[in-house]
Amino acid sequence: MIWQLDIMFLVLVVISAIASVNVKDLLSSAILLGAYSFLMCLLWIEMGAVDVAFTEAAVGAGISTAFFIGFIFQTTRRTKD
Amino acid sequence: MKERYPDVTIETVCRLLIPPIQLFGLYVIAHGHYSPGGGFQGGCILGASFIMMFIAYDIGEVKRRMREKLNTILCATGVLIYAGIGILCLVLGANYLDYGILHQILPAYPAKARALGTFGIEIGVGITVMSVMISIFLNIGTAGEHEGEPE
Numbered sequence: 001m002i003w004q005l006d007i008m009f010l011v012l013v014v015i016s017a018i019a020s021v022n023v024k025d026l027l028s029s030a031i032l033l034g035a036y037s038f039l040m041c042l043l044w045i046e047m048g049a050v051d052v053a054f055t056e057a058a059v060g061a062g063i064s065t066a067f068f069i070g071f072i073f074q075t076t077r078r079t080k081d
Numbered sequence: 082m083k084e085r086y087p088d089v090t091i092e093t094v095c096r097l098l099i100p101p102i103q104l105f106g107l108y109v110i111a112h113g114h115y116s117p118g119g120g121f122q123g124g125c126i127l128g129a130s131f132i133m134m135f136i137a138y139d140i141g142e143v144k145r146r147m148r149e150k151l152n153t154i155l156c157a158t159g160v161l162i163y164a165g166i167g168i169l170c171l172v173l174g175a176n177y178l179d180y181g182i183l184h185q186i187l188p189a190y191p192a193k194a195r196a197l198g199t200f201g202i203e204i205g206v207g208i209t210v211m212s213v214m215i216s217i218f219l220n221i222g223t224a225g226e227h228e229g230e231p232e
Contacts, residue, residue, distance in 0.1 A: 050117040058125040070222045
């Protein structure tokens with residue numbers, strides 16, 4: 001366990017989480033959430049939980065980002081009312 | 082559903098990438114009890130390859146490769162494999178999912194039978210997760226309004 005890497009990944013995770021909540025565009029938010037998932041996966045690997053990291057990479061960064069983008073394509077740019 | 086924009090770069094890259102992705106998914110399922118991975122992760126990777134095909138081509142290509150009826154049948158087959166192996170252990174006189182007892186019907190000693198039983202469970206979980214992922218993405222990608230079977 002390398003504590004410098006640990007601190008770096010934690011700071012990046014917090015930054016991408018806050019950015020994905022605060023950004024205006026929905027597509028950017030979904031991509032930032034994918035980046036958050038991937039950094040979480042690196043954090044799990046760094047802590048030695050390789051199986052959890054594999055699940056996070058397959059589900060969090062792969063499938064759920066595709067699901068979010070599929071949902072966003074069903075929305076419209078401006079509200080109807 | 083938006084109309085399709087054919088792009089030769091995306092189509093070629095996906096045509097080259099999808100078979101290795103599916104092979105890697107099968108490897109993750111089959112090698113799950115020696116290394117990180119297993120049925121859930123391998124099923125997710127197999128489902129992601131079909132989602133990639135959906136993004137690169139269109140919904141007709143996915144439904145030509147994996148029919149809607151076949152997808153539903155596979156979804157139930159995985160659960161049947163999981164529950165069937167468990168019930169088989171019950172019938173042979175052990176607890177539910179106690180694979181060691183399977184050495185009575187498999188040509189293997191109990192430890193090997195336990196590994197083979199786990200492998201069967203992983204296959205069932207992988208099939209179900211793959212077809213559920215494809216089904217969810219087909220439904221949200223077209224807002225549940227995709228047309229019937231292609232000719």
